[in-house]
Amino acid sequence: MLMKPEQEKQIRQTVADPKIQLALYSATARLKEKREEVVAPEALPEYQELRTQANRIKKHTLENLDVYLEEFEANVEAHGGKVVYARNGQEVTDFILGLARERGVKMLVKSKSMTTEEIHLNERLEHHHLEAVETDLGEYIIQLAHDRPYHIVAPAVHMTRQDVADVFEKNLTDPRTEEPGKQAMIARRNLREKFLEAGIGISGANFLVADSGAVCIVENEGNARLTTTAPPIHIAVAGIEKMIPRARDLAVFLKLLARSGTGQLLTVYTSFLSGPRRGGEADGPAEFYVVLMDNGRTRLLADAEKRQSLYCIRCGACLNACPVYRKIGGHNYPGAYSGPIGAIITPQYQGIAKDPWLPFASSLCGACAEVCPVKIDIPKILLDLRKEVMEDRAARGDGFLERKAFQMYGWLTRRPKLYALAGRIGARMARAPGAASMGPAAKWASVREVPLPARKSFRDQWREREKSK
């Protein structure tokens, strides 16, 4: 079977946990509703046009990515920054460790970045005794709790205020409170010191802007601004697919990103950063680096059909729209990315053999494609991946019975007399008590609602009606 028993058990637990179900349902419902309000035709008549444009610009950028990478690099350097290429997480880590060692840095602050989550950067750095402090409120809680983010834009969505109080009580010296407002102030106070002491600030990038050599970062709390302003060194880590050609393309992307993600017109802070502090500027980092990471992306790029998976701007709208994500939540998806986007990119980054069930974790209802601001055809990619998984299994001799069963079915349907006979026999057998839980079909039927066949088949009923006319 495709899924390991532990995984299946874990999913059943999530679905049976009323606390998590309530949190998941209400959070995703809120985000969904807010999105719908701000992309409605009355609110944004050009919404569909913007989606088409965003899709076209991303398509174009990826199809010409080598040119844009070089252009981006030249412009970062023209502004006094430096571009570092990294083939994988190890090379990202090595670069940061090397720089930290050279500059004598013991502690660094981080703003929310799914890319560094993808490569487990914090664990890697801590392994080398370099403290990396997450500063987004949700990520801070998650880090203190030694947990994993649950949602692309709402990492601690599965935790209650009591959970947060427990985590803070265990890790900090502040008096316990279960009030979210006060909890946020505790985080503010504790993290303020870190911002002012840290030797390096690490951010992600929502967009890499080729014509400007700039990174664009959106956020609501101000922690990304602090991370990229207060420490003397700023390092932005981003996948190569985050590229867009020009600053003015942001007129399209910024209008879509916050609306799709949180239902805001713009996030509170949109930072457009190019290079270190310049002559005459009062503050800002003295050194500026952009790490451009591959980590499986070029493999994906080679696949012209599935290349569009790289258009993703990580808004999270497809998670909120997905009936499967809304039931099973973020932790049941392996890797950093959950929901429909996780189901398509994780198998492509890590190879389909590792978690072959992932592309099947969807009802193919199409809700994800409908809300995606860059129009990724997620259901189609899921189908392609399913086909690949089955082919891969066939090549390794797995899934023999299921395949044989469908082959036999195909053979039967081409032989009407035999088909009718087999139908009558099959129906009688299936109506026998406990039939669905017996034999080789049991496992298949255990996760599906198998309807009971009628006592008399349609064919038989039809024939009788014709006769009695």
Add this chain to the structure above:
Amino acid sequence: MAGTGEIEVTPREEILDRVRKALGRKAGQGRDRVPEPRIRIPEIPPERRVALFAERLEALGGKVYRAAALAQVRDITAGILEGSAAVCSMDPLLEKAGIPGLPGVVSGFGDEPSLRAACAAAPFGITGADYGLAETGSIVTRSVSEARLISLLPPAHIAVLPVSRMLTGLDEFYSELPMPADAASSTVFITGPSRSADIEMILVRGVHGPRVIHVIVVDEEHATNR
């Protein structure tokens, strides 16, 4: 090992090479025509812009004031501060309005550590704003005219925006300034007070940035040219 004759491929070369192979492209090959983004500047008369800006920013919990002259900016600021200390940026408009002369207001730092220390301690930060974006209730600050920390570290932010700088929105901004990186290392859109909904989706203000933002929109034709 030295002397084996093997040339080490740098990650840069390898990634660019992989990208080209994936796309079937050659080094030095030009790029296809790039599609133009949709940029359409809506027609919104100046007074309506200010009203829209105020509507949007107030919906987010910001406060908007209207000043007919620079002298009024000073009074409004003094009214907000109520004697509290503040760090004031070097914006000539603020200087002209006489804000650095208000009691408790400090301005002009010789070095960064003292700027940092002042920002970390002050209850208010006062800056100019290079632009306003009416459709979203945003202000734009750039490092060329502002220290970045003044609008970031203090728990409250006061920004003074000349009405002539009120743009309709993002589209007009990117037509006016298609290359923001040419002028400054940092261009930031600020849209309301700092916020988070990370705990139970409950809205909390002032998580890391200012909890409060006041924007004073001032009529000034002759005040400054930036």
